[in-house]
Amino acid sequence: MSSPKCESDAKGWRILIAGTGGQGALTAARVLCGVFVRRGHDVVSGQLHGMAQRGGSVQSSVLIDTGISPVIGAGQADCVLGFEPVETARALSLMSKNTTVYMNTCAVVPFVVGQQLALTRAGAGYPAVKDLIDCLKKVAQRVFSFDAMQRAFDAGSPKALNMVMLGCLLGSEALPCTADEFWTTTLKTMPSKLKQINTAAFFAGVEWAREVGNAAVEASGS
Amino acid sequence: MSELLLGDEAVGIAAIDAGISGAFSYPGTPATEILEFIAKRVGSDGSVSARWSANEKVAYEEALGMSFAGKRSIVSMKHVGLNVAADPFINSALTGAHGGLVAVVADDPSMHSSQNEQDSRFYGDFAQIPVFEPSNQQEAYDMTREAFEISEKFGLPIMVRIVTRLAHSRANVTRAEPATVSAEVNIAPEPRDWTLLPVNARRRFRRLLDIQGSLREYSADSPYNKLMLRGPRGILASGLAYNYVLEAIGVDSSYSLMKVGAYPVPVEMVRKLVSHCEYILIVEEGYPFIEARLNGILGIPGKEIRGRQSGDLPADGEMSTDLVRKAMGMPATEASAAATGLPVRPPALCKGCPHCDTFHAIIEATSEVKDRILFSDIGCYTLGALPPYNAVHSCVDMGSSISMALGAAKAGAHPVLCTIGDSTFTHSGMTPLLGAVREDANITVLVLDNATVGMTGGQETFATGDDLLNLIRGLGVDEEHLISFEPVKRNKKEIVAMMRREINHRGLSVLIAKRACVQVMRQSVQLKQDKVATPA
Numbered sequence: 001m002s003s004p005k006c007e008s009d010a011k012g013w014r015i016l017i018a019g020t021g022g023q024g025a026l027t028a029a030r031v032l033c034g035v036f037v038r039r040g041h042d043v044v045s046g047q048l049h050g051m052a053q054r055g056g057s058v059q060s061s062v063l064i065d066t067g068i069s070p071v072i073g074a075g076q077a078d079c080v081l082g083f084e085p086v087e088t089a090r091a092l093s094l095m096s097k098n099t100t101v102y103m104n105t106c107a108v109v110p111f112v113v114g115q116q117l118a119l120t121r122a123g124a125g126y127p128a129v130k131d132l133i134d135c136l137k138k139v140a141q142r143v144f145s146f147d148a149m150q151r152a153f154d155a156g157s158p159k160a161l162n163m164v165m166l167g168c169l170l171g172s173e174a175l176p177c178t179a180d181e182f183w184t185t186t187l188k189t190m191p192s193k194l195k196q197i198n199t200a201a202f203f204a205g206v207e208w209a210r211e212v213g214n215a216a217v218e219a220s221g222s
Numbered sequence: 223m224s225e226l227l228l229g230d231e232a233v234g235i236a237a238i239d240a241g242i243s244g245a246f247s248y249p250g251t252p253a254t255e256i257l258e259f260i261a262k263r264v265g266s267d268g269s270v271s272a273r274w275s276a277n278e279k280v281a282y283e284e285a286l287g288m289s290f291a292g293k294r295s296i297v298s299m300k301h302v303g304l305n306v307a308a309d310p311f312i313n314s315a316l317t318g319a320h321g322g323l324v325a326v327v328a329d330d331p332s333m334h335s336s337q338n339e340q341d342s343r344f345y346g347d348f349a350q351i352p353v354f355e356p357s358n359q360q361e362a363y364d365m366t367r368e369a370f371e372i373s374e375k376f377g378l379p380i381m382v383r384i385v386t387r388l389a390h391s392r393a394n395v396t397r398a399e400p401a402t403v404s405a406e407v408n409i410a411p412e413p414r415d416w417t418l419l420p421v422n423a424r425r426r427f428r429r430l431l432d433i434q435g436s437l438r439e440y441s442a443d444s445p446y447n448k449l450m451l452r453g454p455r456g457i458l459a460s461g462l463a464y465n466y467v468l469e470a471i472g473v474d475s476s477y478s479l480m481k482v483g484a485y486p487v488p489v490e491m492v493r494k495l496v497s498h499c500e501y502i503l504i505v506e507e508g509y510p511f512i513e514a515r516l517n518g519i520l521g522i523p524g525k526e527i528r529g530r531q532s533g534d535l536p537a538d539g540e541m542s543t544d545l546v547r548k549a550m551g552m553p554a555t556e557a558s559a560a561a562t563g564l565p566v567r568p569p570a571l572c573k574g575c576p577h578c579d580t581f582h583a584i585i586e587a588t589s590e591v592k593d594r595i596l597f598s599d600i601g602c603y604t605l606g607a608l609p610p611y612n613a614v615h616s617c618v619d620m621g622s623s624i625s626m627a628l629g630a631a632k633a634g635a636h637p638v639l640c641t642i643g644d645s646t647f648t649h650s651g652m653t654p655l656l657g658a659v660r661e662d663a664n665i666t667v668l669v670l671d672n673a674t675v676g677m678t679g680g681q682e683t684f685a686t687g688d689d690l691l692n693l694i695r696g697l698g699v700d701e702e703h704l705i706s707f708e709p710v711k712r713n714k715k716e717i718v719a720m721m722r723r724e725i726n727h728r729g730l731s732v733l734i735a736k737r738a739c740v741q742v743m744r745q746s747v748q749l750k751q752d753k754v755a756t757p758a
Contacts, residue, residue, distance in 0.1 A: 020567060030392070037226045037394055044358075045226075046391035048334065056567045068358075069465035070391035073543045075555050086564050093560040110567055126565055139558040 012042075012066025013175060014076055017165070018059050018091045019083030020108045024162030028081070029060035031166060035185045036064050039177060046070030057087055064175070079174060080140075081165045083148075084108050089132045092139060099140040102168040102209065104161065105129050106149035144168070144212045151204040160201035167205020172213060179206045224396040229388035230255035232359040232395045233298070233326050236366035238264055240322065241403035243293035245272040246281035248649065249678035250300030251335040252389040253328035257298055258681075276684055277620065277649040278303035282310045282325065289323040289379075290416060292408025294370055298326040301342050306620065306650070308345070311379070315349040316418055316426040318377040320410040322370035326382045328389045331507055332540040335677075337600070337617065339538065341508030346381045346485060350430055352437055353381040353485040354446065355461035359393040361483065365446065367398060372440065376433060385507050387540065388462050438486050446483030449491045453477055456499030457550075458492070460512060463505040463541045470546040487512055496525060503549055504529035507541050570605055576672055576737035577603045579709035579717075581611040584639060584668070586714075587721035595630050597640040599623040599651070602676040602739075606641065614641070621650025627665040628658050636664060637725045644671040648684040652697060655732070659698040662729045666721070669694070669732065672739040680742050687736065694732055703731040710737065 015032070019025035026047055033045045044067055047060045061072045075096040082088025082103035095101065109126050129145075136143045148168070152161040170179040183202055187195060227235065234256050237245060247257035261272035275281035278299040285297035297307075304311060304327050311325065327345070330336040346353035352372060354365035362384060369380040414422050441447060456478035459467040464481050471477055480495045482488070495502065496516070502525065504513040513529040521527065528534040534549040535541070548554065571578050581603075588594040598604055598614040599622060607614035616626060623640035631638045642651050647669050658665060673686040685693045691706055703724060707717055724731035 033226050033392055042394070043226065044391060044393040046387060048390070056569050068468045069462070069543065070387065070393070071466075071542060073469070073555055075558070089561040090564055092558055095558060110565060110570075127563070132561075135561055 013062075013064040013078050014066060014072050015062045015064070015079045015081065015169065016059065016072055016077045016091055016094055017062070017081045017083065018057075018087040020087055021056050021058055023058070023083045023108070024159065025058045025060050025083055028162040028166050029062050031162075031186055032062050032169075034189065035177065035182050036062075036175075038185055041065050041176075044068075044070045057090060059087075059091065079169060079172070081169055083161060083165060085129045085132045085145075086127065089127075089135055092136065095136070095140045097139065097141050100142040100172065100174065101136055101140050101144065102165065102172070103133070103136070103143065103145040104148035104165065105145050106147055142216065144209070144216075146208060146212075148205065148208075151208065152201050155201035155204055156197035157201075160197050163198045163201035164205040164208075167202040167207075168209040169205075170202075171206035171209030173210075179203070224394050226392055227359055227363075227395045228255055228259075228390060228392050229356070229359050229362050229384055230328070230390070231259045232362040233296075233366050233382065233384065234259035234263070235395070235397060236363040237294075237296040237324070237370075238270065239397055239400045240324075240367055240370040241294055241401045242270055242296050242370075243321075244285065244288045244295040245270060245298070246275050246285045246295065247298045248275055248278045248281055248303060248306075249645075249675045249681045250278075250303050250328075251678055252330060252384075252386040253298050253300045253303070253326065254678045254681075255389070256296075256326060256328075260296075274681055278307040279310060282307040282314070285323055285325075286310055286314050286317070286319075286379075289319045289321040290410045292321045292404075292406075292410070294322040294403060296324050296326060296366075298328070300336065301327055301329040301340050302336060302338065302619065303327075304342055304345055305340075311345065312349050313418060314379045315351050315430055316423055317416045318426070318429075319373050319379050320377070321408070322373040323379040324366060324369045324373060324382060325379055326366070326384065329383060329385045329508055331385055334386055337619070339508070341511055342381065342383045343485065343508065343511045346383065347511075349379075349381075350434060350437075351378050351381060352376070352441065353383055355383050355483055355485070356388065357461050357464045357481070357483060358388070359391070359395050361446070362388065363395045363397065365483070367401075370401070376437065376440075378430075378433075383461070385462055385540075387507075434486075438489065441484045441486050442488045442490055444484040444488075446481075447488045447491060448479075448481045449495060450479045451494065451498045452479070454498070454500050456480065456495050456502040457505065458482065458495060458502055458512065458516075459505040461507050463507045463546075466541050466543045466546045467505050469543040470550060470552065482512060487515060492516060496522065499525075501526040502528065503534065503546075505535065505541060505546055505549075506530070510537075568608060570608065571602060572740050574740045575602070576709045576735060576739070577606060577670055578611075579711060579714070579737075580641070580668065580670060580735040581606045581613045583709065583714055583717045583721060584613050584641075585611065587718045587725060588637065588639070591637055591725075593635065595627070595635050595638045597623040597626045597630070597638070599640070599642040599646045600677075601643040601646050601670075602672075603641055603643060603670050619650075620646050621654055624651050624658060624665075624667055625654035627667070628654065628661065628663045631664045637666065638664070639666045639668060639725065641668045641670055643676070644669060644673065644686050644690055645675040645681075645683040647690075648693075652693070655694070655699075656697050658730050662700075664728050665730060666725050667730070667732045669734045671734050671736045672742075674739045674742045676739045676741065680739065680745065691734060694734070699730065699732045703727060703729065704734075705731070706734040706736050708737055709735040 288295035356362040453476040460482040510530040
């Protein structure tokens with residue numbers, strides 16, 4: 001709980017999940033909320049999608065034992081789960097040096113013709129993921145990026161991306177709940193045919209977060 | 223009994239616990255989930271009738287009829303839906319309610335998925351009925367429960383006003399004991415009260431005016447209105463905005479604080495706050511409703527009243543903790559600037575959407591015409607306004623495409639085309655089409671029949687396929703110029719030729735583009751696969 005990785009002090013935890021429509025960001029938020037409510041925490045969670053259900057930007061906030069409104073203020077996010085590189089960068093103003101970022105490097109390039117035109121007009125096309133990471137690192141000290149989509153594929157389905165990302169969050173040991181406890185609670189409400197793939201995906205995320213977490217601690221010489 | 227619920231769901235479960243017999247609505251973000259939740263929870267057990275209505279006006283009237291029959295009912299809609307239902311809404315303040323009648327209206331400040339950000343509290347004030355404005359999910363539950371009680375106590379419809387951020391955010395809600403209501407039909411004893419002939423209406427309006435005093439007494443005593451007098455700097459906040467104020471002031475307890483959750487605005491409480499404080503910041507989600515009333519025309523000499531009107535808070539858009547901090551002169555929280563140059567993801571028509579083929583055909587059929595007018599309506603197809611189509615010249619309100627087309631044609635414009643979805647057509651397109659038939663208006667109406675309400679997540683529609691064709695035929699459209707086609711690429715040549723012919727026809731043509739929404743197709747395929755995959 002007093003992990004150095006995700007600094008939250010006594011004020012609770014503000015988690016932002018950023019992605020695009022169809023990536024399962026809203027489901028991830030719901031799962032996260034469900035577990036912490038069952039464990040007796042105060043939870044509020046917000047989502048913004050509106051017209052964006054057709055592949056647009058989706059942001060979901062989960063505030064545990066903190067926050068009266070479901071909105072995360074500027075610079076107030078403790079942890080950002082970025083399901084998509086550009087969408088992670090879009091949440092930059094909510095980050096500060098204390099924010100921990102877990103980012104999936106697999107891009108969702110806008111595929112519809114109209115959006116491609118919009119891209120061309122913006123002049124730049126889809127930005128280089130490396131540049132986005134550099135941009136994040138200028139603000140947040142702990143930015144961990146990896147191909148989470150590959151882990152989801154390895155687990156059995158690209159749809160399990162959200163479980164890989166949740167695995168990162170729980171593997172970071174920043175929250176007042178272990179990954180095993182979290183998953184035991186989650187499984188209680190999950191349809192049986194999804195259990196196997198989701199379990200593999202979740203623990204792939206957990207394992208990866210532990211690896212990069214330990215590496216970061218070693219690198220800082222503590 | 224506690225559950226993690228969306229604001230919309232908290233309202234829904236409250237209505238169920240209040241013992242409703244019916245829930246009425248038309249889909250519209252951010253209110254859609256209210257009826258969906260009620261239907262999912264109790265729609266199948268027969269205890270509650272929970273179905274979509276043809277439009278919000280119809281939904282409101284159905285709820286009012288249920289109230290007449292002595293049963294409790296809820297009607298829910300997005301803010302602009304109340305414009306459609308405004309006629310029965312305002313008049314129901316005169317008829318009054320018999321069985322509890324609660325109208326839940328979801329406003330959309332910042333216009334996340336709406337064409338304006340009107341504030342429904344003005345409608346409540348206009349109708350002179352009580353309004354509740356919850357600040358969180360628990361209050362959404364408690365206030366909706368309370369709304370049913372006082373609806374029957376005062377014999378009035380009651381409004382519960384929520385906003386997008388509340389409707390679409392989740393928190394824990396503790397439910398109270400379900401109400402015990404009679405299962406018997408109990409018809410309103412005085413039909414004259416509901417028959418708004420001038421002689422009755424005058425009497426009923428007098429009655430509405432006469433009970434305003436008791437409504438003010440009620441809100442003055444309501445636990446949802448609170449006042450804490452402390453320092454000379456005061457803040458008055460309502461609904462969801464109250465949370466941002468609490469977050470902004472944090473542990474600083476030097477501010478005097480007033481919270482409004484039940485309307486009419488508690489006047490005596492405001493008076494106490496104003497006489498105690500020199501400076502008052504008013505924080506509201508929506509328009510400066512309370513601020514404008516407090517200032518009146520001339521303002522209050524010697525007092526600094528700050529808010530959206532004074533420019534200390536922005537005049538439009540959603541409220542936030544950061545905005546409140548700024549208005550209070552507090553240092554901004556440490557934050558980095560937003561990243562720039564990121565590609566945007568505007569909503570767009572899906573890959574394989576039938577509307578794409580229809581728009582491509584329209585563009586080609588009218589490519590040689592210099593001054594074409596392409597009116598459109600409310601739905602996914604409004605996205606035809608974006609590149610590469612640029613084939614939408616208007617989006618105003620449900621059904622407006624056909625009526626505007628008629629007006630433009632009368633002005634002498636040609637060609638005038640309009641696009642309207644099947645659900646929007648049965649919502650508000652049939653009446654203008656009836657007018658266009660009578661005039662044989664020189665317009666080409668394209669009804670985009672994708673068999674669903676696409677934009678709000680795929681709700682069932684009232685008329686699709688042959689039903690829709692027969693409906694339009696029944697309105698009197700000339701058979702020769704009533705054409706149904708399948709918008710697919712391989713038919714494009716014939717479709718374009720047919721469109722050209724009908725555009726050149728000097729009179730009314732109605733073309734039905736009939737192909738199911740790809741999202742709905744995908745869902746039904748998935749359902750079938752799931753059924754195959756899970757042995758019974």
